[in-house]
Amino acid sequence: MPTADDLLSDEDDPIVDDLLPETIEGVAARLLVSDSFEKLVYRECELDALWTLADIAIEMTALRETGHRIKAWQVVPEGSETSLVKLRSLLERAHDLTVSAQPIQAAEVLHEAARLCASWS
Amino acid sequence: MLSIEENDKITQTGPGTPMGDLFRRFWIPAVLSSEIPERDGNPVRFQLLSERLIAFRDTNGKIGILEERCPHRHASLYWGRNEDCGLRCVYHGWKFDTDGNCVDQPAEPENSHFKDHVQAIAYETHEAGGIIWAYMGPKDKVPPFPDFEWTLLPESHFAAHKRMQMCNYLQNLEGELDTAHLNFLHRSWKPDEEDFMPEAGLRRKKYLLSETDFGLLCMARSDEPNDEYYWRMTPFHLPAFTLIPGPYDAANTLTGAIPLDDTHMWGFTVTWHPDRPLNERELMMANGGAGSAVAVDEKTFIPIANYSNDFLRDTELMKNGSWTGIPGVRLQDIAVQEDQDGPVCRRWEEHLGTTDRAIVGARRLLIQLADRLQEGIEPPQVQHPEAFRIRSVAVNGSRDTDPLELWRRGQPVQSTSLSPAS
Numbered sequence: 128m129p130t131a132d133d134l135l136s137d138e139d140d141p142i143v144d145d146l147l148p149e150t151i152e153g154v155a156a157r158l159l160v161s162d163s164f165e166k167l168v169y170r171e172c173e174l175d176a177l178w179t180l181a182d183i184a185i186e187m188t189a190l191r192e193t194g195h196r197i198k199a200w201q202v203v204p205e206g207s208e209t210s211l212v213k214l215r216s217l218l219e220r221a222h223d224l225t226v227s228a229q230p231i232q233a234a235e236v237l238h239e240a241a242r243l244c245a246s247w248s
Numbered sequence: 249m250l251s252i253e254e255n256d257k258i259t260q261t262g263p264g265t266p267m268g269d270l271f272r273r274f275w276i277p278a279v280l281s282s283e284i285p286e287r288d289g290n291p292v293r294f295q296l297l298s299e300r301l302i303a304f305r306d307t308n309g310k311i312g313i314l315e316e317r318c319p320h321r322h323a324s325l326y327w328g329r330n331e332d333c334g335l336r337c338v339y340h341g342w343k344f345d346t347d348g349n350c351v352d353q354p355a356e357p358e359n360s361h362f363k364d365h366v367q368a369i370a371y372e373t374h375e376a377g378g379i380i381w382a383y384m385g386p387k388d389k390v391p392p393f394p395d396f397e398w399t400l401l402p403e404s405h406f407a408a409h410k411r412m413q414m415c416n417y418l419q420n421l422e423g424e425l426d427t428a429h430l431n432f433l434h435r436s437w438k439p440d441e442e443d444f445m446p447e448a449g450l451r452r453k454k455y456l457l458s459e460t461d462f463g464l465l466c467m468a469r470s471d472e473p474n475d476e477y478y479w480r481m482t483p484f485h486l487p488a489f490t491l492i493p494g495p496y497d498a499a500n501t502l503t504g505a506i507p508l509d510d511t512h513m514w515g516f517t518v519t520w521h522p523d524r525p526l527n528e529r530e531l532m533m534a535n536g537g538a539g540s541a542v543a544v545d546e547k548t549f550i551p552i553a554n555y556s557n558d559f560l561r562d563t564e565l566m567k568n569g570s571w572t573g574i575p576g577v578r579l580q581d582i583a584v585q586e587d588q589d590g591p592v593c594r595r596w597e598e599h600l601g602t603t604d605r606a607i608v609g610a611r612r613l614l615i616q617l618a619d620r621l622q623e624g625i626e627p628p629q630v631q632h633p634e635a636f637r638i639r640s641v642a643v644n645g646s647r648d649t650d651p652l653e654l655w656r657r658g659q660p661v662q663s664t665s666l667s668p669a670s
Contacts (some may be wrong), residue, residue: 140454145601165457168609174250175600175608183599222249226612 143176146184146214148241151177157236158230167225170233174222183217207247214243227229250595250611258615259416260506266618271297272385274487275393276374276506277516278313279303279380279409289353291335293326296382297331298509301371302326303380304346307333313382314347315369317352332357344368377401377518378408388625394636396502397660398520406520407534409541412549413505413582415591417488417513418611420505424490424584425606426469427453427480435571435582440468457606458652462486462635463615466606467651479651481641484610486617486629488596493642496658500639501528501540510553511591514549515578516539522639522660531547538576539622551582559583 141153154173161170188208217240224233250258261268276296283377284305290342291304293316302325305413312335318325323339330336334351336343342363343352348370350363354660372383372390377399382388398406401566408430413420425431456467462485468649480493483613492501504516518543519526519534526534542551559574566573574580589597600608616625629635645651 141602163460164612165609167455168605169602169610171603171612172600172608174607175604176249176602180600181598 131170132230132235136209139166141173143173146177146180146244148245151241151244152238153206155234155241158234158237167228167230168228171222174201174218174225174233178218180246181211181218185211210247214240217243225236249598249600250331252596254615255595255619257591258618259418260510261417262510266622267614268297269385269626270614270618270621271487272383273389273391273621273630274385275383275391275429276376276384276487277379277410277504278513280408281378281380282373284311284380288330291326291328291330293324294514295508295512296514297384297507299384301382302328303373304328304330304335306335306346311344311373311375311380312348312373313373313380314346314348317344319368327438328347341641342366344370345446346370346373359378365456375408377520379516379518386480389469391630392633393634396518397500397522397637398502398518400637401522402525404525405522407526407531408516408518408519410646411515411537411542411544411551411578412508412519413513413586414511414553414555415586415588416510416593417505417507419585419588419591419593420503420513420515420581421484421488421610422607423491424492424503424505425482425484425583425610426604427455427466427482427493427606429601430480433584434577436569438569441564446593449482453603454518455603456651457517457605457609459613460635461632462638463629465652465655466609466610467655468606469651475647476644476647477647477651478644479642480656481651482606483638483640484606484613485638486627487614491638491640493557493640495642496639501524501534503540517578538578540578542576542578547599551579553579554582557585558589583641633660 143150154177155172158170161167188211217236221233221236222237257266260269268499278296279292279294284303284464287305287309288307289305291302293302295301301313302316303313305311305312314325316324316326318337318339320340320342323337325335325337328335329338334343334345341354342350342447344505345351347660350369353363356362367407374381376393378395454467454469458465463482465485466482466484468480470478483491488505490503492503494500499519499521502518506514506516508514517540534541536543544551551559559579561573563573572580574583637660639658639660641655643654645654
């Protein structure tokens, strides 16, 4: 019988608070071992969090010229706006594949997203 | 995050919509029994799933829920005369029984059988637990009535309440499942407390889901001293019910978010205690005394405190003990739920995080079931009436205790399955 800690292991309850390649690869790795309704919902939430970060970064980057400052764009160098939009699009694809119970395909898309983020650093 | 198409699908429940079809596979609360207390009394009119309906209790006590308009010239049957086992339209005298059969057409020729071929739309009804329930789906798919615990108890053990809420049903349902908001929206503190933020252990929870044969069990865990966890377990039972978590021996409260149309809902709440009559305080809270229910206008069921009067917010109180300044938990919920982009949240633009698991899980379950139904697969949960006999759970447990075991300990039927319905 599983204990509370088994059900809520750190691997299954990660902190997703940046767009670093290792964070994205972490979600991809967990997707490959997610085969239940519950686990796929957990992964969807992690993808939601990544999408949130990308979407707000895009929003704020667009406002950069007006003097807005926000931490979210710190991961994106100036001139990377197009890449950021591509990243958000990849995260959306991974999200939709997860919702369609295709975690392996979703993980492949996340590898591409992680490579894109790695190119910024 | 939902797409625009998914948001439309999950929020629209009118006739012929995928989510409307799903709701129409379940028994749903229509009106309180107290709204039509007398045989041959006046009918009441209301909307459910974007359909205009009337309910009446006939001479024999049998209940009818019919389409509001008379099939003849579409006059409202709300004005009808409820007498001699039927409701007679005041316009031309057509009369209908509780099953929608036209039993009289006084203006037709004497030998005409016209009435035998005329039928009003009528839905299946069931009266239980202070509520009149409707089944609005295909006649050959009427499910067994769920074994809600309070419907099996004496009247003294429960109280049912209803309110109108000015938003889509999903905003209320998601709020009920969203444990993370509790320590903020409903926060109060003593004036001498320096820091009004909740303790970190309380505000930072871990979230866990378990698919069950009634729907979804949403669990939130926070750290407690003495090597314990505090667990709040909110069952989401289909199509749109939740139980407010509470201790094993406390009264239970069910909430239902039932679509009136796509921008309004009926909020049904039922409080019950399985072992004794409700006490004075529980009755007061259950009937609109700042607990899970609110004081409402007797005819419209619109809360007395509402958007038009800022929900009676006391801004002075916000400095001295109330996070919102709005009186009562339910009103605090309504204040935020009625305006998330207005009555229908634009979920394709929101920014979710990893603590939104219960909300995402409920959405996925509803959409999945609605999609399957469109493919001809009926929701299996409706065939498990026993699975709906559940109680709420909010308890401390040692850190090595399986939370699902804590859940089972609180249930009246120990065999309650936690496996997904098949």
